[in-house]
Amino acid sequence: MMDKGLALQARGVRMSYVDPQSGDRLLAIERIDMDIAEGEFVSIVGPSGCGKSTFLKIINGLLPTSEGEIAIAQPAHGRDHAMVFQDSALFPWYSVLNNVAYGLVCQGVKKKLAQQRAMPFIEMVGLKGFESKYPYQLSGGMQQRANLARALTVDPEILLMDEPFAALDAQTRELMQAELLRIWRQANKTVLFITHQIDEAIFLSDRVVVMSARPGRILADIPIDIPRPRDLEVKRTPRFVELADEIWRLVSGQLSGIPTAAQVG
């Protein structure tokens, strides 16, 4: 049974799979235990291939666990969780409106009604006026806005975000980070955010969870005590830099072959 006030509780999650090429059993995630409170913004950082995206896909039901349990709070209305995909993954054959309405259509909502209910979220992410555009007509940042709106439309308790800004240029990325915080406050959601950008994780989150190199396990769980609301200026404060340093040391300790700060110094 799950503790009260939690949105998600993961206990002893372990994930291994058989590599189709070699036939070997590979361990992707050694063990993850994690609690996320309702309304909390938690980021997971870690080296590439550490299993952070795999963990997100397990929560989303796209991949099975080998061991362990994940409990998710069941909301009175809406879905328990929805995924904001990497590289947007918008259907190129649907307009923005139909892409954003897709989650509702999947729930069996009639197309017309789904489109009506999608409109406020298109507005929320700042895409009003672009409803009838196709994905190829949008910039990368706008595609990610639509991607976010698609997940918000099903009213999920937890937003699962899989490196959603990884493909964006530095300026668009910063803008989208600020936008995400605005939308997070407005929509009042719990967010589990995967990234490999340490400053992005700190800027957005209440807590940053650092994962080890494969097989993944949790190295540290660092509360971010920078007051909200935060603007982009916060990235230049001493406390921010201090936290970034601490996390960077943890992550870089996991990268073999790359000299750590201590070795370079």
Added chain:
Amino acid sequence: MVTTSRKAPTPEYSNRVSKLLHSERFLLGAVGVIGFLLIWEAAARAGAINVQFFASPTMIAQAGIIEVQTPAFWEDAMVSAWEFFAGFSIAIILGVPIGLMAGWFVKLNYALDPWLNFFNALPRVALLPVLVILFGLGIQSKIAVVFLGAFFSVIIPTVQGVRTVDRRFLDVATSFRASKRLLFTSVVGLATVPFIVTGLRLGMARGLIGVVTGELYAATEGLGVMIRRASENRQGDRMLFGVLLFTFAGIIGVEIIRAVERRFQKWRPEGFRR
């Protein structure tokens, strides 16, 4: 006040440029076609081409004018058109759904694959003698050869299209818990449309080849028969008129498929439309 020396082209300006380019392309194309016809006509009149074997453009036009006034011509044309549409339609009605299924269900694909490869490698018109024995000299054997020509051209790209649907899109549908049916209609079917259109284009060409070859080889009516008779009677002008008709049929077919493509592929960026 700051001024810049270079002005961005106004919409009217760029519009005029594109119009000029467009009309230039059209004009040069027209000059090429008309020029060639004039040289051909002049060569025929000067005796450089033996019009007994190869008629001049004006002779073909005259033969055509006479031809379209005879009821027998229209009967032939209707027979050819019917053979094509019947064969091509059956190819689409069977090829697209079976292709979607075979792409989706791996085991069905494994079972069908050797046969698809076998028939794709086989020049289907080589089956004409067999088809004539099976179905006779009437339109059935021609419908069969059109079907065989088009079916494999339609089904093979369709299977390919389903098998190459982007994993990410399937994940999105699964993530939002789309039903199997919705997964098929919203993702697999739509992602495969460009492949199906490619199949239709290939199939149409193969189908037309089927009509011509079938009628030239063994038939009692149809435009192919008209071409064959004209050739046997040394009516070069009438023969070439028949050949031209098949060319026009091909051009019209390509245009129809283009229209289908535009309708179903608004979502593709212009440069990627074929």
